[in-house]
Amino acid sequence: MMEVALLGTGGMMPLPNRFLTSLMTRVDGRLLLIDCGEATQVTLKLLGWGFKNIDHICFTHFHADHISGLPGMLLSIGNSERKEPVTLIGPQGLSQVFAGLRVIAPYLPFEVNIIEIPYGGSGEEGEEMLVNEEGLYLNTLSLNHRIPCLGYSLNLKRKGAFDVERARKLNIPIKNWNYLQKGQTVVVDGVTYTPDMVLGNERKGIKVSYITDTRPIPEMAEFAKDSDIFICEGLYGHDDFLPKAAERRHMIFSEAASVAAQANVKKLWLTHYSPAMPDPQNYIQYARAIFPNSFTCRDRTTEVISFEHSPQ
Amino acid sequence: MMEVALLGTGGMMPLPNRFLTSLMTRVDGRLLLIDCGEATQVTLKLLGWGFKNIDHICFTHFHADHISGLPGMLLSIGNSERKEPVTLIGPQGLSQVFAGLRVIAPYLPFEVNIIEIPYGGSGEEGEEMLVNEEGLYLNTLSLNHRIPCLGYSLNLKRKGAFDVERARKLNIPIKNWNYLQKGQTVVVDGVTYTPDMVLGNERKGIKVSYITDTRPIPEMAEFAKDSDIFICEGLYGHDDFLPKAAERRHMIFSEAASVAAQANVKKLWLTHYSPAMPDPQNYIQYARAIFPNSFTCRDRTTEVISFEHSPQ
Numbered sequence: 001m002m003e004v005a006l007l008g009t010g011g012m013m014p015l016p017n018r019f020l021t022s023l024m025t026r027v028d029g030r031l032l033l034i035d036c037g038e039a040t041q042v043t044l045k046l047l048g049w050g051f052k053n054i055d056h057i058c059f060t061h062f063h064a065d066h067i068s069g070l071p072g073m074l075l076s077i078g079n080s081e082r083k084e085p086v087t088l089i090g091p092q093g094l095s096q097v098f099a100g101l102r103v104i105a106p107y108l109p110f111e112v113n114i115i116e117i118p119y120g121g122s123g124e125e126g127e128e129m130l131v132n133e134e135g136l137y138l139n140t141l142s143l144n145h146r147i148p149c150l151g152y153s154l155n156l157k158r159k160g161a162f163d164v165e166r167a168r169k170l171n172i173p174i175k176n177w178n179y180l181q182k183g184q185t186v187v188v189d190g191v192t193y194t195p196d197m198v199l200g201n202e203r204k205g206i207k208v209s210y211i212t213d214t215r216p217i218p219e220m221a222e223f224a225k226d227s228d229i230f231i232c233e234g235l236y237g238h239d240d241f242l243p244k245a246a247e248r249r250h251m252i253f254s255e256a257a258s259v260a261a262q263a264n265v266k267k268l269w270l271t272h273y274s275p276a277m278p279d280p281q282n283y284i285q286y287a288r289a290i291f292p293n294s295f296t297c298r299d300r301t302t303e304v305i306s307f308e309h310s311p312q
Numbered sequence: 313m314m315e316v317a318l319l320g321t322g323g324m325m326p327l328p329n330r331f332l333t334s335l336m337t338r339v340d341g342r343l344l345l346i347d348c349g350e351a352t353q354v355t356l357k358l359l360g361w362g363f364k365n366i367d368h369i370c371f372t373h374f375h376a377d378h379i380s381g382l383p384g385m386l387l388s389i390g391n392s393e394r395k396e397p398v399t400l401i402g403p404q405g406l407s408q409v410f411a412g413l414r415v416i417a418p419y420l421p422f423e424v425n426i427i428e429i430p431y432g433g434s435g436e437e438g439e440e441m442l443v444n445e446e447g448l449y450l451n452t453l454s455l456n457h458r459i460p461c462l463g464y465s466l467n468l469k470r471k472g473a474f475d476v477e478r479a480r481k482l483n484i485p486i487k488n489w490n491y492l493q494k495g496q497t498v499v500v501d502g503v504t505y506t507p508d509m510v511l512g513n514e515r516k517g518i519k520v521s522y523i524t525d526t527r528p529i530p531e532m533a534e535f536a537k538d539s540d541i542f543i544c545e546g547l548y549g550h551d552d553f554l555p556k557a558a559e560r561r562h563m564i565f566s567e568a569a570s571v572a573a574q575a576n577v578k579k580l581w582l583t584h585y586s587p588a589m590p591d592p593q594n595y596i597q598y599a600r601a602i603f604p605n606s607f608t609c610r611d612r613t614t615e616v617i618s619f620e621h622s623p624q
Contacts, residue, residue, distance in 0.1 A: 012391075013384060014353065015357065037384075039326060039350055041325065042326050064417050068384050072349075075325070079325070101413065103374070103409050103413065
């Protein structure tokens with residue numbers, strides 16, 4: 001199971017009724033945040049998932065509306081009495097940007113680890129990275145914005161089904177089944193049993209992808225392929241704003257919907273709305289004409305994604 | 313006339329219903345801001361005074377809750393199409409802190425000037441500085457916090473009354489009176505008239521002082537003397553919290569009220585409340601027992617302060 005909450009839906013600047021675009025995910029109680037603009041900590045407070053379990057903060061890029069809330073967020077994590085390290089992930093240059101911002105948050109009661117993802121120009125994928133022992137993997141895609149920018153996908157992989165018949169035939173005591181099911185090896189009376197002996201093929205997991213700020217690039221569809229939720233920027237809703245979006249290296253609703261359709265995702269969540277667009281829902285038809293399962297979001301739009309039911 | 317708006321009233325971190333402590337003042341349409349924590353730009357948006365006329369941003373100190381909103385604020389000022397320079401004022405080290413924060417706001421469509429005020433240890437006053445041609449002067453006081461911290465006072469000075477009798481006796485043409493009244497020198501038919509020839513003694517102006525974060529120091533009372541509004545931190549309301557406040561180098565309500573009483577101010581606005589104190593009004597009696605004209609504030613508590621009526 002993965003829980004996702006779009007903490008904010010705005011672009012450029014925080015507004016009284018719209019926080020900046022940021023995604024919080026929760027797997028097995030552990031939190032991973034993508035983007036942290038000014039006041040993201042306030043919407044997280046409203047969400048109520050707490051600060052202490054934030055293990056990772058990922059950044060798409062270093063424009064202020066995606067990272068200006070970092071010092072305050074780290075201080076609030078510190079106030080939650082966290083002692084374990086926090087890992088920051090972002091494009092190359094993250095160490096330097098963090099060093100700059102840290103002038104106003106020099107003392108933290110935990111270590112900060114930094115992982116810089118090489119930005120290879122648009123279309124290059126990063127290396128899959130395990131970010132949660134439950135089997136949550138993170139991937140990145142080099143996007144096409146005014147400065148280096150990364151898309152993220154999160155994949156919660158699911159092991160094969162436990163084969164009771166095979167476990168019985170191998171005479172594995174029932175009390176050990178649970179460990180094997182979780183992927184652990186067990187030794188019983190000197191005999192070693194490995195998970196592959198009793199687990200079927202890997203089953204469909206849960207995938208969420210997050211793409212902002214960028215022009216569309218051909219590799220997006222493959223990157224977001226089969227996502228349960230594809231979260232994508234739509235700075236403007238109306239098609240007439242395409243030239244303005246293109247000039248600023250952003251996307252419009254219909255472009256996001258085209259990617260969603262090509263990527264065969266289950267649903268599209270639009271976000272990163274221009275402050276000049278008070279009600280994005282007025283333009284949803286531009287997305288739905290291309291991809292019917294498109295939705296505009298409000299701050300803290302939340303969904304619990306469960307594994308698909310699969311018969312044993 | 314001076315307008316003052318306490319943009320936020322919180323300390324430590326921005327909360328869903330309480331922005332961080334920050335003061336906006338307006339004189340003759342020009343804005344001067346003191347402190348700019350995370351999301352101060354959001355409460356300014358709610359206040360509706362705009363971004364374009366912000367000429368000065370002053371900082372008490374460099375803890376994140378007083379400066380973390382600077383990059384976003386500058387970007388929003390930039391979006392307002394301001395081209396004129398913005399002046400930042402704060403303790404020594406401001407240039408370095410600004411250089412750090414600027415990594416996420418490298419391009420601004422205006423110049424940024426920086427004035428660093430020497431911090432002389434607690435009790436030292438800065439030099440009076442003219443910050444608005446209408447006659448607004450800024451003073452600073454070195455406070456006693458965990459890091460160098462400045463108190464601010466703003467004094468809108470008022471020229472003497474125009475003496476009609478003297479102007480008539482000197483045969484100054486009426487059309488020139490207005491210039492002399494504004495403090496300008498005029499020359500009529502080769503004769504020079506200076507303001508002192510027709511203006512009485514300087515009259516009582518308007519004074520607002522702003523003190524946070526600090527322990528009380530003896531010099532505060534003189535610094536805030538006769539303020540129309542004395543804005544002072546009260547991290548905690550109940551007297552029982554004095555040891556905790558002292559340990560963190562902050563003040564409680566009754567300490568702020570004692571300074572207000574000694575300083576003979578017209579009214580005390582308490583601010584910078586601990587996140588652990590949801591309703592500061594519950595503790596107002598601790599201040600009023602010492603200084604009856606004490607008030608807790610809410611975000612965007614605003615007042616228009618006019619010059620006192622004085623007969624010609």
